[in-house]
Amino acid sequence: MPVNRQVTLADQPVGIPKESDFRVVESPIPNAKAGEVLIRTLYLSVDPYLRARSSGRLPSAQNLTPGEVLAGGAVGQVIESHDPRMAPNDIVEGMLDWQEYATAHAKTLRKIDPQVAPIPTALYALGMPGLTAYFGLLDVCRPQPGETVLVSAAAGAVGSLVGQIAKIKRCRAVGITGSDQKVRYLTQELGFDAAFNYHESADFQASLKQVCPNGVDVYFDNVGGGVTDEVIRSLNTRARVVLCGQTSQYNAERPEMGPRWLDQLIIKQARMEGFLVNQFSARFDDGLRQLAIWLQQDKIRYHEDIVEGIENAPRAYVGLLAGENIGKRLVKVAA
Amino acid sequence: MPVNRQVTLADQPVGIPKESDFRVVESPIPNAKAGEVLIRTLYLSVDPYLRARSSGRLPSAQNLTPGEVLAGGAVGQVIESHDPRMAPNDIVEGMLDWQEYATAHAKTLRKIDPQVAPIPTALYALGMPGLTAYFGLLDVCRPQPGETVLVSAAAGAVGSLVGQIAKIKRCRAVGITGSDQKVRYLTQELGFDAAFNYHESADFQASLKQVCPNGVDVYFDNVGGGVTDEVIRSLNTRARVVLCGQTSQYNAERPEMGPRWLDQLIIKQARMEGFLVNQFSARFDDGLRQLAIWLQQDKIRYHEDIVEGIENAPRAYVGLLAGENIGKRLVKVAA
Numbered sequence: 170m171p172v173n174r175q176v177t178l179a180d181q182p183v184g185i186p187k188e189s190d191f192r193v194v195e196s197p198i199p200n201a202k203a204g205e206v207l208i209r210t211l212y213l214s215v216d217p218y219l220r221a222r223s224s225g226r227l228p229s230a231q232n233l234t235p236g237e238v239l240a241g242g243a244v245g246q247v248i249e250s251h252d253p254r255m256a257p258n259d260i261v262e263g264m265l266d267w268q269e270y271a272t273a274h275a276k277t278l279r280k281i282d283p284q285v286a287p288i289p290t291a292l293y294a295l296g297m298p299g300l301t302a303y304f305g306l307l308d309v310c311r312p313q314p315g316e317t318v319l320v321s322a323a324a325g326a327v328g329s330l331v332g333q334i335a336k337i338k339r340c341r342a343v344g345i346t347g348s349d350q351k352v353r354y355l356t357q358e359l360g361f362d363a364a365f366n367y368h369e370s371a372d373f374q375a376s377l378k379q380v381c382p383n384g385v386d387v388y389f390d391n392v393g394g395g396v397t398d399e400v401i402r403s404l405n406t407r408a409r410v411v412l413c414g415q416t417s418q419y420n421a422e423r424p425e426m427g428p429r430w431l432d433q434l435i436i437k438q439a440r441m442e443g444f445l446v447n448q449f450s451a452r453f454d455d456g457l458r459q460l461a462i463w464l465q466q467d468k469i470r471y472h473e474d475i476v477e478g479i480e481n482a483p484r485a486y487v488g489l490l491a492g493e494n495i496g497k498r499l500v501k502v503a504a
Numbered sequence: 505m506p507v508n509r510q511v512t513l514a515d516q517p518v519g520i521p522k523e524s525d526f527r528v529v530e531s532p533i534p535n536a537k538a539g540e541v542l543i544r545t546l547y548l549s550v551d552p553y554l555r556a557r558s559s560g561r562l563p564s565a566q567n568l569t570p571g572e573v574l575a576g577g578a579v580g581q582v583i584e585s586h587d588p589r590m591a592p593n594d595i596v597e598g599m600l601d602w603q604e605y606a607t608a609h610a611k612t613l614r615k616i617d618p619q620v621a622p623i624p625t626a627l628y629a630l631g632m633p634g635l636t637a638y639f640g641l642l643d644v645c646r647p648q649p650g651e652t653v654l655v656s657a658a659a660g661a662v663g664s665l666v667g668q669i670a671k672i673k674r675c676r677a678v679g680i681t682g683s684d685q686k687v688r689y690l691t692q693e694l695g696f697d698a699a700f701n702y703h704e705s706a707d708f709q710a711s712l713k714q715v716c717p718n719g720v721d722v723y724f725d726n727v728g729g730g731v732t733d734e735v736i737r738s739l740n741t742r743a744r745v746v747l748c749g750q751t752s753q754y755n756a757e758r759p760e761m762g763p764r765w766l767d768q769l770i771i772k773q774a775r776m777e778g779f780l781v782n783q784f785s786a787r788f789d790d791g792l793r794q795l796a797i798w799l800q801q802d803k804i805r806y807h808e809d810i811v812e813g814i815e816n817a818p819r820a821y822v823g824l825l826a827g828e829n830i831g832k833r834l835v836k837v838a839a
């Protein structure tokens with residue numbers, strides 16, 4: 170009889186998470202109740218924000234504790250439905266967590282049409298990362314044609330889409346990234362105007378000036394820390410900064426210290442806004458419709474970085490935090 | 505024959521400015537050309553932002569260098585006019601700098617009606633501090649009835665107006681200030697709902713919780729530094745922070761270090777915006793009209809802290825940075 174393999178948090182990670190902070194356990198396959206469906210997971214999303222959720226610093230409802238199954242988005246196939254809205258074989262996306270089988274209320278699931286785009290895109294360009302790039306850039310920052318849009322962690326799932334949407338909006342799209350291979354990916358495959366590898370830059374300001382000769386009008390921040398400190402110095406008057414992630418800080422055991430620069434925001438009359446994609450949930454359908462059009466028009470390209478097997482999910486996650494992925498990291502759980 | 509006494513910058517201040525960083529010099533009274541007027545200064549405005557302008561860190565056009573007359577707003581009386589818009593004895597406000605006599609283009613001056621309110625209000629509630637409080641609070645932060653508005657340097661020129669405008673907009677107005685006397689001034693004379701003296705607080709978070717039991721929806725920041733670090737932790741979801749000044753940092757010779765907290769802005773989906781009042785210059789007349797109505801309705805009260813004699817302007821300024829003033833500090837130059 171098949172079992173349900175799940176990935177749980179073994180220990181609250183201290184510093185950089187290790188594979189041993191996670192455990193693969195076996196549980197019985199759950200039973201779907203009225204209104205619910207039973208789903209076999211196909212792909213899991215591996216996201217940097219999980220680090221924050223296992224930091225012990227978030228409000229308790231959002232905090233993962235040892236023994237809990239890792240939270241996360243996934244796509245799967247309906248096996249059994251107790252709700253008229255879903256039927257066996259439907260492909261659905263939802264917060265199914267890191268496990269081979271999940272039950273969920275039908276109303277919490279989004280039905281995916283595999284004719285529109287390949288199934289994994291529901292976790293990427295046509296899913297949470299796509300919506301994050303779309304609303305974070307367009308609604309929070311309102312970029313204007315000709316402005317320079319700079320994004321950190323540019324080769325990641327969200328960053329790679331931010332730059333491409335900036336191009337669609339006739340902005341100059343510039344990426345900060347962590348390897349020369351990623352620089353080539355951004356500029357040669359995704360159409361970014363420029364990108365630079367901050368690990369190889371001896372003078373961050375000089376590198377930034379080279380890729381952003383007219384300064385920075387919009388900064389989409391995925392990383393925080395020293396990278397963001399440097400970018401702040403190059404903001405233009407009335408610049409907008411959206412804070413989407415702070416990956417450089419997720420492993421810190423206590424708040425890292427950094428130079429104060431709020432005076433720079435005054436001098437530049439700049440705005441900075443923290444953003445969670447769910448604040449735009451009422452408009453997700455509009456966003457997904459637009460993203461699907463751009464995908465079909467080949468205005469958005471994407472690269473999936475797929476790791477096979479749920480047993481490798483901890484390794485996939487640890488590697489993500491080390492920056493080894495290009496594009497969206499997924500775990501393929503079943504064919 | 506009368507001379508024009510002026511206050512110049514003797515040296516670029518290092519750390520906390522001293523009276524000896526300034527010099528009182530004598531110059532000839534300037535001649536007004538066509539389109540200009542000659543003005544005898546009545547009151548000078550003493551403003552914290554001058555510290556930033558003598559820090560050597562601003563763009564050179566805004567930076568005061570040794571030998572220059574201190575920049576600043578003033579009100580004065582027209583002595584001689586070479587422009588049809590102004591006549592002798594008119595009272596005007598403008599950037600006249602720290603001197604007994606100034607010439608200025610008539611078009612850069614605002615004519616003051618002494619029937620509406622006492623003349624010095626043109627440098628306070630009906631001048632730049634009033635407009636700063638008005639647009640910074642209402643336009644940048646858009647406070648809603650019932651929300652908590654917290655302001656730092658609350659007993660200063662801008663802070664004292666911010667709290668009173670918050671009350672007019674049916675918000676809870678709370679001040680952070682630096683003495684028990686100022687706490688009483690805010691709560692007993694100006695109608696703030698609460699205030700606390702952060703110098704006397706052993707536990708800033710506990711004090712903040714006591715005065716802001718429902719958290720902070722709007723934070724009007726005049727000081728930055730450790731005070732702002734603490735406030736960030738108490739922001740509510742979708743809070744708005746306007747950065748108006750960073751007085752705690754103006755004396756620093758290099759950027760001070762502080763704990764990183766941008767992750768808090770993400771968790772709270774909070775917005776932070778740097779603000780210079782001139783970005784609203786097209787609407788100054790509307791703001792001044794509204795402020796005058798509130799003043800006449802006794803909805804806004806103010807306290808002038810007047811130092812006599814231009815020779816005492818350096819002392820007035822050094823004392824301002826030490827927080828010795830309650831309300832707006834002015835120097836009375838002539839009767």
